[in-house]
Amino acid sequence: MVVENATIIGVGLIGGSLAGAWRKASFARHIVGVEADGSAAEAALRLGLVDEIQSTVPAISDLIAICIPSDQIAQQVADLSSHRAAIFDVGSVKTPILDALVARLNAIPERFVPCHPIAGSEHSGPEAARADLFENATTVITPTSSLNPAALQLVRSAWQATGAEVVELTPAAHDEMLAVTSHLPHLLAFAFMQQIQPEHQQYTGSGFRDFTRIAGANAELWWRILSMNKSQVFKAAQDFDVNLQALLQSLADGDKQSGIAMLSAAVKLDPGEDA
C-alpha cells in the first residue's frame, strides 16, 4: 500500500522518524510537515524528512499523523474532525485523549485511530530522528467501537511500513500496561535522582547510570504523561511499594530464603529486544 499525500503534525523525534521510515519504505509519495517551531521545521526540511512545511494540514492529505504532546492531541483531532483523511496519534496515553475527545465532540471521529508506538529516546527533535526507530518495536493500536475499517487498515499499513509490530489493546488495557512498563520506571528514576548530590557523582556504577539515563528524559513531556495517566500510575506505584516493603522486610528479618527468591524472580525475564 502506498499513500499519495501524508501529513505529519509535529516533526520532532517521533514525527521525524516516521517520515524517515516512510521514505525508506517508499510508503508515502509526498510528505508535508506541519511544525510551529521554526528551527525544527528547518531541520526536518534540511534533513530531507519532509518535502515541504505548511502552516495547516492540506485538504488533499490522505493520512495525517499527529506527533505532538499527549495533552494537545484531543484538540488537534477535534480541529480535524471534518477532514477526509485517516488520522492517527502517537500519544503515550490513550483513555484520557479519548475522554477529552468525547468531552469536546460528544463522539470519537470514526477516522481517528488511536496509536502508541513504544519506541523513543532520551533525545528529542528532528535531528534525533531515525528511520529505523520503529523497527521491531511494538506499536499499540487501541481501536474504538465506531472506528472506520478502511482508516484502521491504512494506519495499520502505515506502521507496518516502518517495521513495527502492530498489536491491538483496549485503551484502558494499554494505559494500565504502560503505567507499569514505562511510566513507573520513569517515576522511580525521577524520584531516585532527587536524592543525588554532586558529591555522589564520583561513586557511581552501571546501575546508577541506567537511572540517570532514564531520568534524563524530557521533564515537560514526562510531567504530561504522568499527569494524564495518573490514576494508573498511582496504582502501579502502590504495587511497587508493596514489593519494595516486602524486600526490605526480608532484609530486616535476615530472611535469606525469601530474599533470594525475590531477587532471583527478578532475573527470570528475558532482558528484551535490544539485544
Next chain:
Amino acid sequence: MVVENATIIGVGLIGGSLAGAWRKASFARHIVGVEADGSAAEAALRLGLVDEIQSTVPAISDLIAICIPSDQIAQQVADLSSHRAAIFDVGSVKTPILDALVARLNAIPERFVPCHPIAGSEHSGPEAARADLFENATTVITPTSSLNPAALQLVRSAWQATGAEVVELTPAAHDEMLAVTSHLPHLLAFAFMQQIQPEHQQYTGSGFRDFTRIAGANAELWWRILSMNKSQVFKAAQDFDVNLQALLQSLADGDKQSGIAMLSAAVKLDPGEDA
C-alpha cells in the same frame, strides 16, 4: 612499581579483570590464582589471566588480592593475618568487614588495605573479565588508623596500574555513599521487577530495559551486599520514599510547577563517565 609475586584469591569477573589489567600494565611478573571453582580456575588459566592455580596462597606472595563475596572476606583476611604480603579486598561494603575482623582478631591487620573498585558488569566469571574494566573507574580505599604506609602505597600502585582513579574515604562514608549510588538503584530495580509478568514483555521501552539490566545482576551476590549494608540501605530507601511521595503528591495535586521542578532537577547531573 612492579610486583614480583601477586596472588589473586577468586578469579571471577573482578579477580580475572585485575589479573588482565596487571598483565597489560606489566605490573606483576607472576600471578597465582587461588580458586576453589574448578571451571573458573581452568578458564582463568586458559585465558592466560593467571600463570598458575594453587590451592593456598604462596608464602612468597608480595601482594594478595581477595576477590570473593563480601561476607567471606573477613574470614579470609583473618586466615592471612600473619602473611608478610600487602593484602586488599574488593568488597562492596567496608564497615561490616572491618567490624567482623575486629570481632575475630580484636584488631585490623596493619597490612590489610580495604578497597572497593566501583566497576562491574551484570555478567560474572573469568570469561567476563576485561583488562580495561577499571580504566577511569573510581576505586575507593578506606584506610584504617593502624594501616602500614608501605602496604597502602603498594595497593595504591596496584590500582593505578589498572587505570583506576584512586580516592580515599572513611569506611562509614563509603558505605553511606554506595548505599545511595549503587545499592538503592539495585534494590529499586529488584522490587520493580516483582510486578512484571510475561504479558508486560511486549510493551516495554528503553526505561524498562534499563531496569531489567540492573535487576539481572546476580541474586546471591546482591542479597549479600544488601544484607551487609542494610542499615545504610534502609536509610537510603527512606529518603527515596520521601521523594517518591512528594512526586506523587504533586501529581495528585496537579501541581505542575513543583512537579516539573522535581523532574528537571533530576536531569541536571551529568549522565556520567560512560559517555
